[in-house]
Amino acid sequence: MLKMKTPKTGKARRELDKRAPKLVETGKKTLILHGTKTSGVLNNVLTQIYQLKKESAVRFSRKNEDVRPFESGGEASLEFFSLKTDCSMFVFGSHSKKRPDNLVIGRTYDHHIYDLVEVGVENFKPLESFSYDKKLAPKAGSKPFIAFIGEGFDSVEELKHLKEVLLDLLRGEVVENLNLAGVDRAYICTAVSPNRVFFTHCALRLKRSGTIVPRMELVEVGPSMDFVVRRHRLPNERLRKEAMKTAKDKAKKKEKNVSKDVIEGKIGKVYIPDQKVGEMALPNKAKGVKRERREAKLRHGEGNKHASKRQKEDSQ
Amino acid sequence: MEMETETQSQFQIDLGNLMAFDPLHNFPSPPSSREELVNECLKKGTELVQAISDTLFNLPSTEDVDGPLVKLPPPATRLPREKPLPKPKPPTKWELFAKARGIKNRKKDKIVYDEQTGTWKRRYGYDHANDEDKVPIIDAKITDEPGEDPFAKRRADKKKKIEKQEKNRSQNLKEAAKVGALPSHVQLAATALPITGSQAVPKKFSKEELGNVAGMAATSTASGGKFDKKLPGEKPAKHKGKYRKFLPVVEGKGMVSQEREQTEKVLNKLFSKNSHEMLNVNKAVNMYNVKKEKKWKNKEGKSSPSSSKLKPNKTLKKKSLNKGSSKKGKAK
Numbered sequence: 001m002l003k004m005k006t007p008k009t010g011k012a013r014r015e016l017d018k019r020a021p022k023l024v025e026t027g028k029k030t031l032i033l034h035g036t037k038t039s040g041v042l043n044n045v046l047t048q049i050y051q052l053k054k055e056s057a058v059r060f061s062r063k064n065e066d067v068r069p070f071e072s073g074g075e076a077s078l079e080f081f082s083l084k085t086d087c088s089m090f091v092f093g094s095h096s097k098k099r100p101d102n103l104v105i106g107r108t109y110d111h112h113i114y115d116l117v118e119v120g121v122e123n124f125k126p127l128e129s130f131s132y133d134k135k136l137a138p139k140a141g142s143k144p145f146i147a148f149i150g151e152g153f154d155s156v157e158e159l160k161h162l163k164e165v166l167l168d169l170l171r172g173e174v175v176e177n178l179n180l181a182g183v184d185r186a187y188i189c190t191a192v193s194p195n196r197v198f199f200t201h202c203a204l205r206l207k208r209s210g211t212i213v214p215r216m217e218l219v220e221v222g223p224s225m226d227f228v229v230r231r232h233r234l235p236n237e238r239l240r241k242e243a244m245k246t247a248k249d250k251a252k253k254k255e256k257n258v259s260k261d262v263i264e265g266k267i268g269k270v271y272i273p274d275q276k277v278g279e280m281a282l283p284n285k286a287k288g289v290k291r292e293r294r295e296a297k298l299r300h301g302e303g304n305k306h307a308s309k310r311q312k313e314d315s316q
Numbered sequence: 317m318e319m320e321t322e323t324q325s326q327f328q329i330d331l332g333n334l335m336a337f338d339p340l341h342n343f344p345s346p347p348s349s350r351e352e353l354v355n356e357c358l359k360k361g362t363e364l365v366q367a368i369s370d371t372l373f374n375l376p377s378t379e380d381v382d383g384p385l386v387k388l389p390p391p392a393t394r395l396p397r398e399k400p401l402p403k404p405k406p407p408t409k410w411e412l413f414a415k416a417r418g419i420k421n422r423k424k425d426k427i428v429y430d431e432q433t434g435t436w437k438r439r440y441g442y443d444h445a446n447d448e449d450k451v452p453i454i455d456a457k458i459t460d461e462p463g464e465d466p467f468a469k470r471r472a473d474k475k476k477k478i479e480k481q482e483k484n485r486s487q488n489l490k491e492a493a494k495v496g497a498l499p500s501h502v503q504l505a506a507t508a509l510p511i512t513g514s515q516a517v518p519k520k521f522s523k524e525e526l527g528n529v530a531g532m533a534a535t536s537t538a539s540g541g542k543f544d545k546k547l548p549g550e551k552p553a554k555h556k557g558k559y560r561k562f563l564p565v566v567e568g569k570g571m572v573s574q575e576r577e578q579t580e581k582v583l584n585k586l587f588s589k590n591s592h593e594m595l596n597v598n599k600a601v602n603m604y605n606v607k608k609e610k611k612w613k614n615k616e617g618k619s620s621p622s623s624s625k626l627k628p629n630k631t632l633k634k635k636s637l638n639k640g641s642s643k644k645g646k647a648k
Contacts, residue, residue: 004486005503013501020500021399028398088398110400123350146335147364149357154339163337168395171333180373181383183334188361190353192343198357204365213373216365218358235396243396 019086023247027173028107031087033060035067035094041124042093042101048127048223049091052201055141056173058085067092069104070231075113083111089169099230105165109243115235117158117165119197119227130222136203137221138185143172145186145204152191158229159191166199186218192226200224327367332391334372336364403497408488449474 007013032050034042050059060081068074069092078090088111092104099120106116138144146167152159170187183204190198203221206214235243257269328337341360377384407415414420430437430445437445454466492498521529530550535541563575 004489007501016501021402023402025397025399107396107398109396109398114396143334145365145368146333147361147368148335148337149341149360149364151339151342153337164393164395167333167335167393171335171391174332174391176388178372178386178388179380179383180377180386183369183372186361186365188357188364190357190360192353198353200354200357202358202361213366213370216362216369218362218365220354220358224354240396242400244394245397245401246394247401 025174027056028089028168029085029087030057030169031060031081031085031090032057033064033067033081033090033092035092036063036065037095038063038093039095039101041121042095042103044126045101045103045121045124045223045225046091046093051127052223053169053172058087069106069113069116070118070233079108079111079113082108091169102230103227105162105169107165107168109235109239114239114243115161115165116231116233117162118230118232119162120230122226122228124225125222127222130220132203132219132221136184136205136219138203139182141172142182142184143175143178144170145183146170147186147188148191149188150191152194152197153189156191156194158195158232159197161232161234162197162227162229163189185221188218195229197227197229198224199227327364329368329371330392331368331371332389333393334368335393336368338364403495405497405499406491406495408491409484 007016030049030053032046034046038046046059050057064077066074066076067078069078078092082088082090088108090104090106090108092106094102094104096102099118101121101124102118103121104116104118107114148163148167150159153163154160166187166189183206186202186204188198188200188202192198200220201222201224202218205217205219207217209215234240257271259267259269261267326338326340328339329335330337338360343356372386375386375388377386379385424439426438427436428439428445429435432446432450437443439445448470454470460466489498489502534544534550537544563578565573565575567573
């Protein structure tokens with residue numbers, strides 16, 4: 001007979017359910033890791049990216065030997081990590097003479113590499129170097145505004161790709177309802193030249209403008225850096241087609257107890273359950289009431305074999 | 317205000333992602349210093365963020381304790397999924413049967429009246445109502461076989477029922493696994509990692525296949541596995557392909573030289589095929605002429621070669637006839 005394994009605890013079961021493929025996906029987890037060699041700058045970059053995405057990221061702090069995303073065979077362990085941690089994006093840092101301060105941002109589909117973009121980090125300014133009013137500091141996990149500036153993002157193939165990947169990395173969770181009071185951060189990406197992108201993270205200051213729409217003011221809170229695009233790999237067409245599939249519009253849930261009338265419009269029926277006045281708890285526990293209950297229990301106690309242990313003790 | 321709307325239309329705004337993109341902006345002259353660049357970017361960024369919030373704050377909102385809630389439209393930029401779409405679960409055997417028969421689910425009460433104790437108890441689970449196992453006395457029937465423990469039988473029956481249900485369940489799961497629609501919490505034994513995404517059930521190797529692979533591995537040394545240690549129970553590797561066979565060159569007793577015959581056959585075939593090329597017309601004409609001349613010569617020189625040829629035959633016949641007759645005569 002077929003041997004099956006099912007989780008033994010409810011927690012494990014819920015955890016597995018979380019990892020199962022979903023009809024509508026709301027966000028991707030990011031795995032942040034580095035290769036055999038990193039530089040101080042890169043370490044900083046990785047930790048700060050992790051800080052920005054803390055609620056949906058996993059950080060590996062040990063060096064990983066056989067991760068070389070662009071080479072064949074070098075992706076095996078990366079795919080395994082993706083499966084283990086259930087992350088479908090990764091940011092991989094490595095440092096070499098040929099490619100100093102190298103950052104590979106990639107996505108996976110079905111725990112296999114989907115696409116890759118390699119960028120070099122330059123002119124890095126860490127979080128700590130910015131001075132601003134700490135009250136403005138963005139809350140963790142808030143939905144960011146993302147702005148892309150420059151025609152490079154439209155005309156240059158690499159930047160077009162980078163834009164898509166950055167959007168996927170930064171956008172956070174896909175939400176249906178947004179609290180306008182919780183909007184407090186923005187990412188600005190500017191294509192400075194055909195292979196250079198200036199990236200910065202800002203806090204938002206909402207100012208009164210007299211209308212409903214407040215006047216926005218950006219305060220740079222960092223980190224900020226330049227991305228120099230190096231290599232990139234687009235997904236193959238077949239894979240892309242499959243990954244872009246979306247669930248057809250959800251079947252509408254049948255509305256119960258609501259009907260429509262030509263004249264009266266929408267009519268809803270409201271059912272009110274029977275008011276059990278007799279069973280209602282009294283506000284004050286008068287002694288008389290208590291005695292009544294005790295007597296009732298005594299009367300029933302003898303015949304009731306199904307009574308719980310404590311009740312039995314009471315009756316004795 | 318007019319200016320604002322104009323600039324807004326230039327931007328591509330994806331409200332679902334709170335993303336704005338200005339595809340037209342170009343640096344007229346490369347900024348000389350870093351600070352200048354940052355300032356320029358922030359200025360432009362503010363413009364874009366303002367454009368997003370213009371549409372965002374104008375969406376119909378509902379007041380909440382924490383602040384105004386806005387319903388965002390779905391993201392316009394299409395991004396790839398992280399896992400494939402879940403596949404629909406195939407119907408179980410019972411579901412198919414119920415559909416064919418038109419059986420519909422109806423709801424049952426959770427609590428049932430228990431006749432033994434006269435109380436209401438839950439239908440299933442611990443301490444449930446009308447539990448057969450709890451009946452302490454079983455009435456004897458005429459149909460009962462002597463020597464059979466009715467209690468043990470009851471227990472065995474229940475066990476069988478549970479086993480059957482388990483079998484049905486696993487059968488249904490197998491069907492679901494074939495389509496790739498296994499429930500996320502179920503793991504078939506062969507898969508080591510939890511099923512996330514579309515983990516195909518690994519193929520099971522048959523004994524024969526494994527043996528073949530082992531054979532291949534064993535013979536993949538320089539010596540073809542000749543000097544390797546054999547494991548207990550390991551069979552010698554199977555030889556794949558044909559052996560070359562040579563026919564005996566020397567004639568054996570009672571058989572013709574097969575080798576010679578074979579080569580002759582091949583040669584004949586070759587000659588017959590290429591015979592048209594090998595025909596020397598001149599020589600052939602000469603030969604024909606010579607033969608003709610000979611014929612003429614024969615006709616002129618000897619009177620009748622055929623009659624002379626027939627002569628010895630006649631004598632033979634006569635001899636044999638005479639012999640036979642003489643024998644017969646002797647016997648008579």
